[in-house]
Amino acid sequence: MDSAGVTLDNVSKRFGAVEALHDVSARILPGRLTGLVGPDGAGKTTLMRLMAGLLTPSAGEISVCGFDTVREQARIADLTGYMPQRFGLYEDLTVLENMRLYAALRELPEGEQADAFARLLAFTRLEPFTERLAGKLSGGMKQKLGLACALMAQPRVLLLDEPGVGVDPLSRQDLWRMVRELTREGMTVVWSTAYLDEAEQCEAVLLCNGGRLAFDGPPGELTARLAGRAFRLANPRGDRRALLTRLVQLPEVSDGVIQGSAIRVVVREGAALDGVCALAHAADSEAEPVAPCFEDAFVDMLGGGPGGVSLLAERMPTVTLDAGAAVRCERLTRRFGDFVAAENVDFAVTPGEIFGLLGPNGAGKSTTFKMLCGLLKPSAGMAQVAGIDLARAASDAKSRLGYMAQKFSLYGLLSVRQNLEFSAGVYGLSGAEKKARVAEMVETFDLGPFLDAAPAELALGYRQRLALSCALMHRPPVLFLDEPTSGVDPVTRREFWTHINGLVRKGVTVLVTTHFMDEAEYCDRIALMVRGRVIALDTPDALKARAASAQSPTPTMEEAFIALIRASEKAEAQP
């Protein structure tokens, strides 16, 4: 009897005309770590709230530990610990005050409170911060406090909605450690995430896409379907982005991505490898078989990647920059009061390069980015874009750069046409030139049928095209992307990077901020930022090589990231 698990029977949930979940049936087994995986908008949060009894299904039934979430809602509250996606605690209360509140609300017997608090504080390593206001905690510590409060009075089912978002890799590792410990003690844990690489850490996975359950089972079962179909081409000679384009145009290749200096491809079932091998040999490389990953399997399930040619890039004229560096900053510093958000940041980005700023939330990525875009004045130091000093001619410099805000954000109250016209106008295009440029973007991206629609009504893929056209309207030689594809489904993400790769081949320089390891792999070089400073700057492969050790000879980007942060902390501790 799986009375401590969750059973979903034909669950659907509508919000007005939108169906957020469609006919989902699954069993979440007790005492296990189950990943609820899928891109943004897949229905993960809706499903979490349904299981926590905070929403009522439009059809179907859910039972948690054998209790119906609608009819026996009060029991659900007793038996489950729920951690919402947004920090659900009080920022103006201290760590201890928040814990006391939740202890009382969950009716933890007062005699047990001291023991329970000691245990939870040790478990989450929050003892030194009990008197700190929750609002002053880092992202990782907030999530740990959220976890501590959700664990109050020992729930049997723990529901964690995207606990890894906004958390640095070190804290994320910590959270995984804690959750594993809990399942060992018999707790049922559901961990929702948009990071597909996290799926592989779970014992079971519910993969959601577009409100439907795409897969239910152990992650290995899904990746096993791709056994023998994933290959890696290490260090190809010449332009690896051009090679990728040619590879994904082969009929037998279903998917391909850049991975540092290598290329990773997945071939279709039963396809011959001749074409891939030929291209690999021509570039002095080898198609070596590698283990398929969860993301490969997800893309394959969705019918493969989007193909390789970017119409946008083809139409874009080749950009040449006379300046030695497309973007350069020297000793760039920004202080907010006595807090140093960015300290002596130094780097130079060569034209035609994809340069990544990688780091946890609060590391100073956005601050640096804003100074480079001319949105924030530096406290000290120098910043140049396309050879123009931002301190002297900020508006000149701004006209040479394009900026795309997080997650393809657009003006929701303007139609697609108005968004295009606004961005053309704001970059100083007018008259016939403006008309021609807008028409060109509409044609390139097939936006014609949607001109009068609101951006929000567009499918994600189209919204991404629109955001990109708005940022590129004035054909800037330098493009700034702020976490462009975190939480986006892998097919849309591949399409996006196809455009970016195409643009780079035309000489456009691209700067990306991200805390998303997949995005980091697309970069030529990465500056790793922690607490306002650049602690490492190199190619993704070199960074990984620096972190390699006897125990893990081929670390992932995330493992490399953690190792480099640890090393810098150690160096800092020694005077």
Next chain:
Amino acid sequence: MNGVSARRLLAIVKKESLQIVRDPSTLIVAFVLPVALLFLFAFAVSLDVRRVPLGVVLECDSEAAQAMAASFAGSRYFRVTPARDRREVAAQVVAGRLRGYVVIPQDFDRRLRSSDAALVQVVTDGGQPMLANFVANYARAAATATLSERRDGAGAGGIVLQPRFWFNPELESRRALVPGAIAIVMTMIGVLLTALVVAREWERGTMEGLLSTPVTLIELLVGKLLPYFALGMLATAITATLAVTLFGVPMRGSALTLFVAAAVFMFPALSQGVLISVVARNQFTASQVAMISAFLPTFLLSGFLFEIAAMPAPLRFISYFVPARYFIAILQTVFLVGDVWSLILPQLAAIFALGALLFLAARSRLKKNLER
């Protein structure tokens, strides 16, 4: 269902109190705003005529005319600019330096003797319609006084009308306005602050965390409202103390009556605040709705500034649903008359009924989940 747990209730009360103490904006609304409002109503907003700049044109030199002019000059209602020719002051009225002028005509003595002719000519700025009446009445009263003095001197008797104003003998509007300010302050705390703090829980996502615990809606509601109830009562105490000590408003009833009435008035105010925040769920909308549905009616339709009887029928009808209408009646009774329970009780009943209505509306909209 879980029963009401005192421990959970206390935990919510404690949490809410800590947040009040740590949030300067809450304390500003609760304590600085009442004091500011009180000063505003006591000094800036005055419905009284006082030190109005007025020209007095004396065209006649008789003793009676002189006495008339002197009675204007000696009055605290006017600041008089004397003149011999109306042209001297007419220009100043146009320029806005004077609000009007009075002409004491050459045949003033004759007019004084006849009973049907107008005594003086009053010319006032049309933007001040009340003033013309006031000046004309004042002139007539002054003339009557002058006349009766003379007749007294002559040994003649006449019928003299002596108005006496009860409860507010000096007819100072401050005395009627300051109690009204208490109603405004309590509406701000009860409705606006409550609407904001509940909406803030939705906005910041903390409501989701609360709702996932075994806390019941009643615990949540009562626990959240108790501290604001206390805050409202504290603000009432401060405002009432200031009104009596600083602004000389009499307190003819008892403090106990005042607090009972204030406590009952908090019921509809808090319920309305919760209702707004349940529907609005974000602070901006909540504050707008609170302003329009609570603050403005309290200000305009409660009989505090404007006489309800003088309003058109639809507005009069709406005013029956403004709890402040009844509360202000009670406040004015307590401050200016005394504990007249026969007047206070029906008003209290009306406030309570409106409170029950709003509470039920809020309760029915509030669900222990995130569904709309």
